[in-house]
Amino acid sequence: MSISLRPSQALQLWQQVTLSEVRDDAPDLTMRQMAILLTIYLERPPHTVRGLAARLQVTKPVITRALDTMGRLKLVSRHRDERDRRNVLVKRTVEGALYVERFGDVIIAQALELPI
């Protein structure tokens, strides 16, 4: 399956997906939280606080707070790195994987409904 995306449709796609998310009961993630979540689930581990902060070009407390919130939502988990106990390794969870998968489905569903 493949859909074609033209420039005029990109914004419409974004609008429809954000509308879907806003209307959804689940709490909205902030842009930063979404960037962190997708980075964890789409890019190769390991993921550390420092590494994520560098990837997003934000400060470490931003990552710590976002992990606090998404940890509460069970979208990610934290574990001490036993090889270097200063590090915290951010791991994927079943709930998080389902969340990301569902989000991908929403994007595709909305893309398929775009006017030709």
Place this chain on the structure above:
Amino acid sequence: MSISLRPSQALQLWQQVTLSEVRDDAPDLTMRQMAILLTIYLERPPHTVRGLAARLQVTKPVITRALDTMGRLKLVSRHRDERDRRNVLVKRTVEGALYVERFGDVIIAQALELPI
């Protein structure tokens, strides 16, 4: 110009665009603010507080607060409806139009850089 979007790429696109926005200096909009902004710029006027609240399925104060913030950023403006002075008409601004246009460009630019 047209790009092809397959399901596995939808999430990557979303990640790259959110990364771009997070790294950008401009203040991040919340998911709700983004949904409101795109609705105002992509759908036919008139846009009222009540209408936007219904479209997003959120309460009116959510719209009022988002318009406060985006008004401060000059992305939208508010005007009393002279035909029914209970209504507030939300209008587009030059700055807002540029913001949305630039955002569309970011999406397309990131889409073009997706792995095949």
Place this chain on the structure above:
DNA sequence: CAAAATTGTTTCGCTTCCGTTTCATTTTTC
């Protein structure tokens, strides 16, 4: 024209996020 309905804003108490600074723990360096 008075009562009811409609619209948007404000207020309330609470939560979360922000950047900056400080702190505790662990590892590396000399």
Place this chain on the structure above:
DNA sequence: GAAAAATGAAACGGAAGCGAAACAATTTTG
């Protein structure tokens, strides 16, 4: 082994978001 460096979290004061309820202004209803 002591000092320096690195890592992540906590603390701080301030800003902004939240839902619910109350409010002022305007229009519609009867």
